[in-house]
Amino acid sequence: MNLLYWNLKSNKNEEYIASLLKEQSIDIALFSEYSKTDFDILVHTLLSNAYQFYKGYGGCEKVVMLAKKAIDVEINREHSRYVLYSIICDSFKYIIAGTHLPSNPSTDADGRKMVIRELIADLREQEKIHKHSNSIIIGDLNASPFDEELVQKDAFNAVMYKEIIQKKKEVVYQNKKFRLLYNPILNHISEVNHQYGSFYYTGGSKSLYWYCYDQILMTRDLVDRFQGMEYCQKINGKSLIKQIQPNKDISDHLPLIANFERSAKCD
Template sequence: MKINFLYWNTNNNNISSYIIEACLENKIDVLILSENKNIDIDYLRRKLKENNLFFKVEKIVPHSRILLLHNTKGQINVIKESKYYSTFNLKDKDERFLIFALHLPSKYAQERSDLNMYTSQILREFEQLEEERKTEKSIVVGDFNMNPFDDGMVSALGFNAVMCPTIAKKQSRKVLNEERKFYYNPMWHIMGNYFNSCKGTFYYPTATKSYYWYTYDQVIIRPELIDKFDINELEVLSIINEKSLLTRNNLPNKKKISDHLPIKFKLELEVTKNNE
């Protein structure tokens, strides 16, 4: 059974109607939001329920930085919330794995080296939770505020996330006599794609060096989940229910919708949905 995920940094805009339509059109089972303070969660759940999507909110802190809603029968639960990420346990039949949903600080508000240092710290916290939960299966999804090729993503001291699934399936590499576990980063597959109207998830022209399109919103997965991940279903959404999320210049409509585009992906999991 395929479980559909949607992540969206909503830029603190009230875009509940777009989120609802995205969930209905793409049959979303797990919805993850950041910068969500102006989203009416009760309205969101009520409208989804009217369409037989019975979403439950998972949170500990009332004003959490990350919000996760799901349409499963108690098979996802929050186990930790911190300033920049939340951790969720997901039961896949008789196995369990972890969802780390994050929103890291902006690189424009601090030195890049500081973000790399924090990435190393947060990765150690993730690995500690994996050890405590006795699982090698985890995914990390959210606004990394880094591109797939930035140091914090590819460094062995950071997420150690590689573009090649074959390499990722080697499980780890040794650096300074220490084994560093891989993540697989499928976002390379769609970044800058010629046929996509949008070449990333965020647009930001700068005066000097600029990529213009940045892929800050990402999902990365441990090697054990690669075969459960459908690469053909990974997508940056620019149209929802025939409504464009872009301006006439094909840029994210940050004033009316959000400066970030949502990403959706699928995993093959043995999870029971509420509407089954």
């Protein structure tokens, strides 16, 4: 399964999206800040009706999905900041949480953690209903990999080394059990491959400049199926970078593409 997440910065990006989906053989695509994108034109004209558009029922205005028509998609839960989908692709079942957490200064780390705890609780509930835990969280988390929202035990509790989560499914803290999630980001950011991050920011006192706000997390059940991720920098030969940062005329975020092992195409 080839999975895409892209924060579109409310720009009109139909042509870029269509080209990206075709070039990368994307099966499922999730988008945030999509208000100026015309999904009717995108789906019916540019993509020749090969994809289905899933906007939801009004419980979440932050995330929408495109999926190839052969893929079985069900919207299970909508929150103002995320949507939980049950997916069957390649005859394999997933639960995907498309997510756009609140940013500074509208909230802080504590505000994001409140949403994260609700997300984790809803995810566990859906896993019980669907009787599996092949779960993915993907989106603009508005936090960096080492920030407390990602690593705190009662938040995402995400570890960045596959060996740890393969040997340990959960940790006990203050007599409570907290499940680990896997965050593969460290293995895939590299100066050699120009994989710096997805968002460039020069303000504030920190000197990171590139931030990995767009991330993918997964349960231990999917670690061995995960094949890699990248921040896409070109679409149809056109760079998404202007000088040293994302071209804001397209988006201020780079697309995140993640790949999972497949037994057959979702066509």
